[in-house]
Amino acid sequence: MPLRVLIGVGGGIAAYKAAxxxxxxxxxxxxVHVIPTRSALKFVGAATFEALSGNPVSTDVFDNVDEVQHVRLGQEADLIVIAPATADLLARLATGRADDLLTSxxxxxxCPIVLAPAMHTEMWENAATQxxxxxxxxxxxxxxxPAHGRLTGKDSGPGRLPEPDHIGALxxxxxxxxxxxxxxxxxVGKRVVVTAGGTEEPIDPVRFLTNASSGRQGYALADIAAQRGADVTLISASTDVLHTPSGAEVxxxxxxLELQAAVQEAAPHADLMVMAAAVADYRPESVAASKMKKDGDHDFSTLKMTENPDILAGLVQARREGEIPSETVIVGFAAETGDEKSSPLEHAKRKFLRKGCDLLMCNAVGEGKVFGQEDNAGWLLSARNTPGAEGREDPTVIDVPSGPKLDVAARILDEAETLLTPH
Known part of the structure; x- marks a missing residue:
């Protein structure tokens, strides 16, 4: 359903991204209605926002007084998004100031109000701003x-405005x-590790085996975890071109094998492991040192394969053996298709028993479902109602209705958080 969105624009160099x-x-x-501050108009003119929004632009509470605009716009909005939100604007909003049209x-x-800060790192980290x-x-x-990256001049660090479509999606x-x-x-205070994307197994320097995973669900999980205050490490295999979640280490x-090594390095320090990557079950037994030619000595009719390690099962085993903390919560994923013997959910239940993880997110994939799509759906399998019952035979099945992958990520993390040990 279309929303009435009020976009506020603070007076920072990143104001151009508001367009x-x-x-x-x-x-x-x-x-869309746009309300820039007076300072914002020094960076981007009102005509730009009027042309893009199709609505007039005002900054002052005395504009269109007969319409009581400083009350009407806020009352009628379904969503307010302010980008960039400068340090000054954050301070004025926090103290309840109403000295221009935006703050009024x-x-x-x-309605919900979303602020996307943008400022130099020192200003963002200043105790007053925090x-x-x-x-x-x-x-x-x-x-x-805020995102990490290049700021004004040569500075780099946290304080960069996230990309506009990223702000919009959030x-x-x-x-x-x-x-x-x-x-x-x-x-806040939790360390979360998320794997995402599809692994690539090389055949020669120019060819490889992979799968249809876009990485979108894993990135969404890292995004929500970071926005909830976690210290996030995102282990990213091959993905679509995606925005790096703000504040996450990638x-x-x-x-x-590279993913396994990265997981083994990160797991001992994690409170929550979310294994959303689509890992190849097999890899070529050998990799050609140069491109395999059709007119060469290579036999293209067969490709000898060897099995990859089961990273999720290995992680659970490492927890059992004390190599990672016993309180670490482990979430697995199962992309399943039905067959003549079992449904995707029935396959996932058997996988849940084999893997021994705390939660398992099952997706029914294929025929345009899940991979590369904006939405996701499925079931969460959990053993949380039976303490210590890893691999029990009757997992609790929680329906995850179809929705944008950010919403699905939030639902998965909601359930995972119930299992986390408080600090």
Missing amino acids: HLVRYFKESSHE SCLVST ANVRTLRERGITVIE SLAVARNQHAEIFRQSL VHVRTA
């Missing part, structure tokens, strides 16, 4: 974690899940 954010919401069929609209609004962020979050306002997730507090700070791997 792309306006276009993102317009192309998603939402109605926020103060009168009862106190303002905590205050805003305590009041139910969503403050997105903001719409907040709007869809406003009563569930999708970005509540429930993972470890790039290619093969199943």
